[in-house]
Amino acid sequence: MAMNRRGFLGASGMLAAGAMLGPLLRSRRARGAGTFATEHLLVVGIAGGLRNSEALGMAQGATMPNLLGNVPLISGFGSGAAGPVRIAPEYAAAVQPLVLPAPRPAPLYTEGALITNLRYAEGAPGHLQGQACLMSGYYNNLENRADARLPVPTIFEIHRRMANAPATDAWYVSVVGGFYRALQASEHAGFGPRFGASFFSPPGVATPLVPVITSGRRTVEVGGAGTLPVIPYDPEEDTAVARLRAVLDGDYPAPEDDHTTFRATVEENAALREHLAAMYSDDTYGSFFPASFGIGLDDGNGGLDQTADALTVYHAERILERFTPSVLGLTLIDIDACHTDFNGYLRGQQIADACVAHLWDFIQSTDGLRDKTTMIVLPEHGRHLYMNGQNPDSLGRSGIDHGEGDNGDRDVWMMILGPDVAPVGAIEPTGISQSGRNSGRYETIDAVMTGMTLLGHGERMAGTLSDFGARPGLTIGEVLR
Numbered sequence: 088m089a090m091n092r093r094g095f096l097g098a099s100g101m102l103a104a105g106a107m108l109g110p111l112l113r114s115r116r117a118r119g120a121g122t123f124a125t126e127h128l129l130v131v132g133i134a135g136g137l138r139n140s141e142a143l144g145m146a147q148g149a150t151m152p153n154l155l156g157n158v159p160l161i162s163g164f165g166s167g168a169a170g171p172v173r174i175a176p177e178y179a180a181a182v183q184p185l186v187l188p189a190p191r192p193a194p195l196y197t198e199g200a201l202i203t204n205l206r207y208a209e210g211a212p213g214h215l216q217g218q219a220c221l222m223s224g225y226y227n228n229l230e231n232r233a234d235a236r237l238p239v240p241t242i243f244e245i246h247r248r249m250a251n252a253p254a255t256d257a258w259y260v261s262v263v264g265g266f267y268r269a270l271q272a273s274e275h276a277g278f279g280p281r282f283g284a285s286f287f288s289p290p291g292v293a294t295p296l297v298p299v300i301t302s303g304r305r306t307v308e309v310g311g312a313g314t315l316p317v318i319p320y321d322p323e324e325d326t327a328v329a330r331l332r333a334v335l336d337g338d339y340p341a342p343e344d345d346h347t348t349f350r351a352t353v354e355e356n357a358a359l360r361e362h363l364a365a366m367y368s369d370d371t372y373g374s375f376f377p378a379s380f381g382i383g384l385d386d387g388n389g390g391l392d393q394t395a396d397a398l399t400v401y402h403a404e405r406i407l408e409r410f411t412p413s414v415l416g417l418t419l420i421d422i423d424a425c426h427t428d429f430n431g432y433l434r435g436q437q438i439a440d441a442c443v444a445h446l447w448d449f450i451q452s453t454d455g456l457r458d459k460t461t462m463i464v465l466p467e468h469g470r471h472l473y474m475n476g477q478n479p480d481s482l483g484r485s486g487i488d489h490g491e492g493d494n495g496d497r498d499v500w501m502m503i504l505g506p507d508v509a510p511v512g513a514i515e516p517t518g519i520s521q522s523g524r525n526s527g528r529y530e531t532i533d534a535v536m537t538g539m540t541l542l543g544h545g546e547r548m549a550g551t552l553s554d555f556g557a558r559p560g561l562t563i564g565e566v567l568r
Contacts, residue, residue, distance in 0.1 A: 123542075124459060126542075128460075130221055136422070147173045149172065185384065186382060196502050196513060197510065212490050213231065215230070218270060223240065236274035240279075242538075243259065244272055247282040256410070258286070258403075258416070259285075259415075261420075289398050377401075396419040396439050400417070403446065429487065466500070474487050519561070521561060533560040533562070
């Protein structure tokens, strides 16, 4: 008798319990992963706080048509088409117009599954806390500090240790390089920075250049054909330098592993440097953010200005293209304008929507990723049910904060797409039971556990969380084939 994925999980007890350049290094799949077709996992966190009333209820128009369509998906907001996004006229007249592709004929959630009643059940509804949960499956109250560390391993560490994977097989991409960088690795003694993710933050020109310049292998040239600094890039010279370094390094002992320092091999580090150098050797900076990406702000001269989310997804796609990593986490942040800019919050949703659709289309058009990649998209948390009165607009709306833990903060959603996902569309499961679970619903930690189960690491994640005394997530069988 044929058994579907949900049946397999139930029979095994899991339903209730819980590249580097190809020729150089290849990761090894963890045992048990062969049951699923997923070989690559993307976790896309929509950071900053997104309320269900705007995203699913479309109370201010269809802000995310590519992902969620234009018909409200939760009760209380009507059943007809929501119409265009309601941007205050005085605001629209004062800002750069958005550049967005035409919406997809059918929303992405219809190709996979959308849980409309997900619950961010515990932990502070804040930036680092919510994103840390997405990168670990662990509810937490981390302080918003760059030196904060999770006590349990991240999805990056679990994958790298279990699959003996190189540093370039796990990535975290975020324009916000401050406290989000804390999620590169945990302080767990059995995992930690030696199994951490490669981190990429593309917020400007200078920051990405620093690791290349400080390597001592390249210098910055200013005053060339472009107006910005560039790094000369000569692959043949780099190859010769690498050969010489290999000879010299052979005369010195390898450094001891102190379990606290991010480790990458010589070959991995070289690949990381080459990735940056190739990008920043272009004096037009077209490789940094080209107009051909098609999502951003109209600069008024026929060109395209970046937004944080457009830049993040563009560079995530370059990493996927070059390294085809098994695990990639990324943080979208444009909607965080909502604290003082409600209209900016609505525009940020439009940008995130277009960027996620672009990312999925890129995956489906890329050999090595197509039919092998599962993508999970969800807000890190929501926003308050009430407005804060800051910068009111002519439509009677103002900013909205987050952090108090009301239902606006904690009611979220998740979309999952991939080869192991059944096209069930929008669902609202209830009656979910687990010791310590009071919501009766699927939760944020379940989204993470489901992705790691598909990648073959669910049992190890559940074990490390249980050993720490934390409640592990459940695998969401309803969304699987």
